[in-house]
Every structure is written in structure tokens, then in C-alpha cells.
């Protein structure tokens with residue numbers, strides 16, 4: 001491998017790791033794009049949820065592969081490969097790589113809607129996925145340990161010095 005190639009290689013990996021972002025930053029980028037559309041009035045998690053669970057003329061909805069509950073792992077409708085949960089609260093890798101987000105929005109929207117999703121649709125879906133909250137208890141919650149009684153000695157020593 002030539003030196004230039006090696007240098008280029010290193011540079012590429014530095015650049016790509018520097019591109020890691022938070023879901024909030026990625027959402028802000030999508031919002032800036034959506035704001036260019038006439039009549040934009042912000043994103044709606046409720047609209048995103050409806051969009052995510054509905055079919056749009058084709059065979060699949062987003063939830064066909066990602067399930068109805070973004071806190072749970074999904075399964076590819078065709079290959080049956082396991083897909084990790086979509087909600088960042090259940091999977092902290094979600095929405096941290098702008099390139100990955102763009103790539104999959106493009107591919108998945110084409111599969112489901114036969115077109116790309118608009119910035120409005122992406123933002124609604126993301127707002128929904130970011131809002132989805134607590135993990136569904138798969139197993140009974142562990143019984144809370146009783147709070148141990150505070151050692152009585154700590155108090156009694158004060159009592160003695162009080163007279």
C-alpha cells in the first residue's frame with residue numbers, strides 16, 4: 001500500500017469517527033431541512049407513530065421489521081435477521097451516525113413507500129422513536145430490597161455528649 005493511501009485511510013477513519021452525533025443533533029439537522037418547506041409547523045411524535053405503524057400502499061410498514069414497540073428488537077420481514085431496538089432509550093447506538101440514518105431512511109422508505117421520506121416524515125418518526133420511553137418489563141421486576149435501618153449508634157453517641 002502506498003504511503004498516500006495509508007494516510008488517506010487514517011484520515012478517513014478520523015473523519016468518520018468525528019462525525020458521531022447525538023440523536024438531538026441529527027434531529028436538529030433534519031429540522032433545519034424541514035423548515036425550508038412551506039407550512040412547516042414542527043414535528044409530531046403522534047404523527048410519527050401513526051406513520052411508523054401504517055402501511056403506505058405496499059406490503060410493509062416500518063413496524064413490519066421494527067415491530068410495533070421500538071423498545072423491542074425487531075426482525076427483518078424477509079431475511080428474519082434480528083434488528084436491534086429502534087428507540088435510543090433501548091439502544092444507545094441509534095441515531096448517532098448521520099450517514100447511517102440517511103442511508104437507512106432512504107432504503108427503508110423506498111421499501112415501504114416506494115419513495116424517499118420527506119424531512120417532515122423523518123422528523124416525525126424520529127420524534128416518536130426518541131419519545132418512546134420505558135422498557136416493557138419482560139421479566140418481573142426484582143423485589144426491592146428493604147432499606148437497611150440506619151445504624152442506631154450514630155445517633156446515640158450524640159445523645160450522650162448532649163448533657
Ligand code: HEC
Pocket residue numbers: 052060061062063064065066076077078083084093094095096097100101104105108109111112113125
Ligand atoms: C424490510 C425491513 C425493514 C423495514 C420495512 C423498515 N426497516 Fe428500518 N431498518 C431495517 C434494517 C435491516 C436496518 C439496519 C440494521 C440496524 O440498524 O439495526 C434498519 C435501520 C433503520 C434506521 C437506522 C437508525 C440508526 O440510526 O441506527 C432507520 C432510521 C430506519 N431503519 C427507519 C425506518 C423507517 C422510518 C421505516 C418505515 C418507513 C423502516 N425503517 C422500515 C429494516 C427495515
